[in-house]
Amino acid sequence: MKHALLVVLAALLALPAEARVRKKRKRPAAVATRAEDDPRRRGGSPAFARSSIAFVVPRDLAQLDDSAVEVRLQIRGYAIGASKPGGPVPHAHLIVDNEPALEIDDAVPWALGGLSPGPHILRAVLCRPWHEVVKAPKAFAMVRLWIGPRLSGKAGRAAEAALWPNPRRPILTHVLPIGAPSKGLVLARIEQDGAQAKEPDLPPPAGANRAVVDFYLSNARVGRRGDKVRIVLDRRELPLVTEWKPQSLRPAHGTHRIVIDLLNRKGLRVTNAINETDRVFTVESPQHKGPRFSDSR
Secondary structure, three states, X not given: OHXXXXXXXXXXXXXOHHHHOOOOOXXXXXXXXXXXXXXXXXXXXXXXXXOEEEEEEOOOOEEEOOOOEEEEEEEEOOOOOOOOOOOOOOEEEEEEXXXXXXXXXXXXXXXXXXXXXXXXXXXXXXXXXXOOEOOOOEOEEEEEEEEOOOOOHHHHHHHHHHHOXXXXXXXXXXXXXXXXXXXXXXXXXXXXXXXXXXXXXXXXXXXXXXXXXXXXXXXXXXXXXXXXXXEEEOOEEOOOEOOOOOEEOOOOOEEEEEEEEEEOOOOOEOOOOXXXXXXXXXXXXXXXOOOOOOOOO
């Protein structure tokens, strides 16, 4: 036995030094992924708690002569746009007045056209790649503006009151379902040389009209003893919403009408311009694949 061990030891010593060292297996390099691309992180994820969005241009209460408005957003703590071709696209939704949202997926200046003379309101909301709202305290921004000469006196005040909400009162911003794009509004990137890139007329992005209601709520908190969101689908009132998370609907495929509004703890409407949204949308085919909305984590 001792002779056999000596033979084995001699054979090992005869090998080159590098052959006697046990090679360590290389671990596969970790793939760096953004939290924004993770389908397990929902709109209320702590990863986005410090996300913020703000309008750099236009300024609140701005008066503009041109119907083409430059839009520049300042986004912090949240990456928008795809990190690689074909990857998930976290983005912001731009809501003009109470029209269906327009998607902004690049932190470049944008040109917004098609605004009529008079008062308007722009709202911006951070969204996950599948359009779910980011439910962070500063994931929402709003500006009020006038296009053309500003009306004076009672006429001007009445026009503003019809569209401009009181920024200190509860504001309900309907995001999903988006509905058909507005035919009058045009959103296009502004290139570095100042030229405006033509944005083609496209249908709503995939997943934008799934049978899910999502919203951003400012200056209020939904709860059993707090404010509540009322949803009326095809003239049928659904149970009042008492949790801030996506609300799944179960309509048949096809075109539907949805109305959402905000109620206070006494069940009365919270009076503030644009809180009520009346929208028509078409339910998409269930063949679309994407994160489900059953969990708000």
